[in-house]
Amino acid sequence: xxxxxxxxxxxxxxxxxxxxxxxxxxxxxxxxxxxxxxxxxxxxxxxxxxxxxxxxxxxxxxxxxxxxxxxxxxxxxxxxxxxxxxxxxxxxxxxxxxxxxxxxxxxxxxxxxxxxxxxxxxxxxxxxxxxxxxxxxxxxxxxxxxxxxxxxxxxxxxxxxxxxxxxxxxxxxxxxxxxxxxxxxxxxxxxxxxxxxxxxxxxxxxxxxxxxxxxxxxxxxxxxxxxxxxxxxxxxxxxxxxxxxxxxxxxxxxxxxxxxxxxxxxxxxxxxxxxxxxxxxxxxxxxxxxxxxxxxxxxxxxxxxxxxxxxxxxxxxxxxxxxxxxxxxxxxxxxxxxxxxxxxxxxxxxxxxxxxxxxxxxxxxxxxxxxxxxxxxxxxxxxxxxxxxxxxxxxxxxxxxxxxxxxxxxxxxxxxxxxxxxxxxxxxxxxxxxxxxxxxxxxxxxxxxxxxxxxxxxxxxxxxxxxxxxxxxxxxxxxxxxxxxxxxxxxxxxxxxxxxxxxxxxxxxxxxxxxxxxxxxxxxxxxxxxxxxxxxxxxxxxxxxxxxxxxxxxxxxxxxxxxxxxxxxx
Numbered sequence: 001x002x003x004x005x006x007x008x009x010x011x012x013x014x015x016x017x018x019x020x021x022x023x024x025x026x027x028x029x030x031x032x033x034x035x036x037x038x039x040x041x042x043x044x045x046x047x048x049x050x051x052x053x054x055x056x057x058x059x060x061x062x063x064x065x066x067x068x069x070x071x072x073x074x075x076x077x078x079x080x081x082x083x084x085x086x087x088x089x090x091x092x093x094x095x096x097x098x099x100x101x102x103x104x105x106x107x108x109x110x111x112x113x114x115x116x117x118x119x120x121x122x123x124x125x126x127x128x129x130x131x132x133x134x135x136x137x138x139x140x141x142x143x144x145x146x147x148x149x150x151x152x153x154x155x156x157x158x159x160x161x162x163x164x165x166x167x168x169x170x171x172x173x174x175x176x177x178x179x180x181x182x183x184x185x186x187x188x189x190x191x192x193x194x195x196x197x198x199x200x201x202x203x204x205x206x207x208x209x210x211x212x213x214x215x216x217x218x219x220x221x222x223x224x225x226x227x228x229x230x231x232x233x234x235x236x237x238x239x240x241x242x243x244x245x246x247x248x249x250x251x252x253x254x255x256x257x258x259x260x261x262x263x264x265x266x267x268x269x270x271x272x273x274x275x276x277x278x279x280x281x282x283x284x285x286x287x288x289x290x291x292x293x294x295x296x297x298x299x300x301x302x303x304x305x306x307x308x309x310x311x312x313x314x315x316x317x318x319x320x321x322x323x324x325x326x327x328x329x330x331x332x333x334x335x336x337x338x339x340x341x342x343x344x345x346x347x348x349x350x351x352x353x354x355x356x357x358x359x360x361x362x363x364x365x366x367x368x369x370x371x372x373x374x375x376x377x378x379x380x381x382x383x384x385x386x387x388x389x390x391x392x393x394x395x396x397x398x399x400x401x402x403x404x405x406x407x408x409x410x411x412x413x414x415x416x417x418x419x420x421x422x423x424x425x426x427x428x429x430x431x432x433x434x435x436x437x438x439x440x441x442x443x444x445x446x447x448x449x450x451x452x453x454x455x456x457x458x459x460x461x462x463x464x465x466x467x468x469x470x471x472x473x474x475x476x477x478x479x480x481x482x483x484x485x486x487x488x489x490x491x492x493x494x495x496x497x498x499x500x501x502x503x504x505x506x507x508x509x510x511x512x513x514x515x516x517x518x519x520x521x522x523x524x525x526x527x528x529x530x531x532x533x534x535x536x537x538x539x540x541x542x543x544x545x546x547x548x549x550x551x552x553x554x555x556x557x558x559x560x561x562x563x564x565x566x567x568x569x570x
Contacts, residue, residue, distance in 0.1 A: 003532075004136040005036040005059055009081075010066035011074050012238070016252075016302045019101035022121045023066055024238070026099070029129055031551075035136060036536075039240060049076055057083060059405065061094045062136060065116070069107045081112065097135070230338055231257035231297075233315050233563035235374075240306050245387020245395070250310045250374050250561065252302040253287060257317070257338060257565060260297050268322040269297050269337065272329045273312035276344055276367065284328055285312060308387075310375040313367045314341040315563045333568075340563035342367045343481025366479045369472045370561050379462045383449050389472070390557050393465040396424045396452055397500075397535050397550035399443070400507065404531035407514065408524050416442060418514035418527075425508050427451025427464065434508070435515050453504055466501045469557070470494060476560065486560060493556050496548040503534040 008027060012020050030037050038056055057063070063084045071077050087093040098113050103122035117135070119128050236252035255271055263269050269290040275282035287301035297317075303309060317338040318329050329336075343366040372378075374388040385392060400421050407414040422434045423443030427450050431441070441448065454464035462468050473490050476482055510527040537549025 003034055003036055003536075004061050005038070006030060006136070007038050007057060007060040007063045007080075007084075008066065009063065009071060009077055010039060011068070011070040011077075012240075012302070013068065013070055014304045016300055019068060019106075020302070021300060022101045022125065023099070024236075025125075026101075026121060026129070026132075030132075030136075033133055034536075053080060053083060057087065058092055059402075059409075063093065063096045064099050065096065065113065066099045066101055067105065067107065067109055067113070068101060072107060072110065095135075097132075228567055229564055230260065230567060231255070231565045233340060233565060235309060235558060235561045236300075236302075237558060238302060238306055241391070241395075242306075245385065245391040246308060246376075247306040249387065249391055250308050250558065251306040252300065253309055254300045255287075255290065255298060255315070255317075255563075255565070257290070257297045259295050260292070261295075262292055263319045266321060266323070267319045270318050270320055270326060270329070271299055271301075272316045272318070273309060274314035274316055275311070276313050277341075278345065285309070286327065289325070290317065308375050310371055310561060313344055315339065315565065316568075317565070336568040338565050339568045340565040342370060342561065342563065343479065344368075364475055364479065366476060366481055369475045369479065372472050373469065373557055374561060380450070384446070385449065389465055389468050390554055392447070392450065393452065393469060394550055394554040396447060396465070399447075400424055400452075401531045401535040404507070404528045408528040411521075411524060414514050414524060415517060418511040419443075421511040421527075422508065422515060423448045425452050425504055425511070426455050427460075430455035430460075434512050439515070453501065453508070466497055466504070469553075470497055473497075473557075486562075489556060489560060493553055496553050496556075499548045500534055500550060500553065503530055506530050507534060 008023075010023055012023075027037050027039070038060065057080075063080070065071065065077065065081065081096070084093060084096050088096060096116055098109065098116040098118040100118060100120045101122065103120070119132055121128055233253055233255040235250040236254060237249050238251050239248050240251075241248040253273070260269075269292060271287045271290055273285040273287055275284070288299050290297040290299045315338075316329055316336060318326075318335045319337050320326050320330055320335050345363075345365050372388060373390045376387060377385075377389050380387075380389060380392070403417040403421050407417040419435050419439055420443040422431050423441055424447070425431075426434055428441050428443075428445060428448045430451060431448075432439075450462060450468075451464045452466055454460050454467045457463075463471070473494055477487050477490055507527060507530050510523050510530065513523050514527065533549070535550045537547050537552050
């Protein structure tokens with residue numbers, strides 16, 4: 001099955017806006033529908049960008065040019081447009097499309113874009129998306145599924161639980177009549193008026209004492225209810241990666257709070273990312289003003305330089321004056337409204353510098369495991385591999401998929417590409433038994449230091465990325481503060497990792513055949529199909545969805561970095 005490959009030329013603004021959200025939604029929906037989407041941002045030098053274009057553009061069928069000021073001002077956009085026109089003339093591309101990410105054109109298009117087919121995302125987005133999917137498949141919806149489109153992020157409702165769900169009792173016989181009240185005048189012996197008053201006062205005093213005692217006892221012994229949850233905040237990734245692994249991962253955050261009272265007319269809600277409890281003197285990051293409407297307050301923030309935001313582990317929402325936007329949260333805790341944190345130790349956090357790198361995770365907290373996975377791993381840092389282990393897992397599986405595709409399309413390079421695939425699967429230290437004697441390392445020597453599979457279970461430090469991810473995922477299960485829902489997600493990710501490990505072993509066997517010059521077409525086709533399923537997930541014809549895959553694993557590990565927001569001091 002031929003999957004459409006789309007190259008998107010887009011440079012986001014410095015300040016996040018609705019147009020950026022629409023473009024990100026489009027990219028997510030195209031990927032959810034089964035298309036391969038490549039974004040051209042994030043290359044530091046022109047030389048790297050030219051190499052990237054030369055490698056990726058010929059493999060695409062479509063190029064999208066997003067009409068924003070930043071994209072139009074980028075010199076690389078003009079170069080990409082010229083290269084795209086040449087490829088289209090040579091029938092290497094099916095088409096170039098213009099994307100307007102707003103209801104109207106906020107910036108004029110250059111004259112050379114006038115003849116491009118135009119899609120306006122701001123005018124009935126679902127219909128525009130459906131037209132785009134139809135165009136990408138040239139009228140056939142067999143390759144892309146509209147049903148797989150990722151929905152826009154909804155406001156998260158607060159789950160209400162009734163404590164009065166038991167059915168009323170039933171009886172198999174009539175209720176007994178109420179007992180007859182005994183009156184003093186019915187007593188067979190006489191009681192003086194003075195004695196009656198003494199008894200009445202005594203009984204009344206005793207009743208009042210019992211009532212007060214009951215109230216105090218209930219107040220002291222009633223179970224403490226948990227802080228009321230008002231919403232959630234979760235990290236997002238622009239995927240504008242650099243080669244180091246420190247950019248484009250967890251570089252955005254979305255906050256959605258529900259059932260709130262509006263701030264006073266002279267105030268706004270402001271959101272802040274705070275450092276760990278153990279490093280409270282570290283920098284505080286202002287992520288903006290929440291937009292309030294009909295009981296829902298929300299915001300989306302993206303780092304302007306695509307820095308990883310997971311160096312912060314706490315969230316605070318304050319209510320402060322809207323006259324001047326505050327640069328720091330007020331020290332007056334009377335203005336603090338909502339708070340959240342990723343579970344952590346109150347006294348210490350793990351050394352992430354790499355100076356004390358070890359696999360001893362016995363005292364690790366949830367934030368420690370999440371940072372090893374998504375922010376930076378001290379064991380990998382000793383190898384000068386910046387960024388979390390999840391980034392390198394995704395990066396190297398992507399290279400395997402691309403090499404397998406190149407091998408199928410250009411069989412003359414199949415042997416060289418097969419050796420590179422083995423370099424990434426085995427790791428540079430363990431690849432020699434799988435390639436012809438004397439074969440040099442052909443893959444990126446920096447990225448292939450750690451294999452995807454563990455070829456030496458006893459001595460490999462660190463283990464291959466598949467097993468290494470499992471170490472931290474299993475660690476998450478047992479850390480304090482991990483919820484049952486998060487444990488279920490970890491079990492699902494571990495299951496997908498096991499499937500990926502089996503697929504990588506199959507790919508390895510195909511690559512060994514090709515590395516030894518048995519480059520028959522059947523092996524090439526198997527290598528390509530297995531690599532696509534390993535990276536994108538296996539296609540389920542019944543549901544029309546892809547199941548598992550490296551991208552799915554990457555996305556769902558990121559979903560574990562979640563803030564549960566509660567009322568401050570509740």
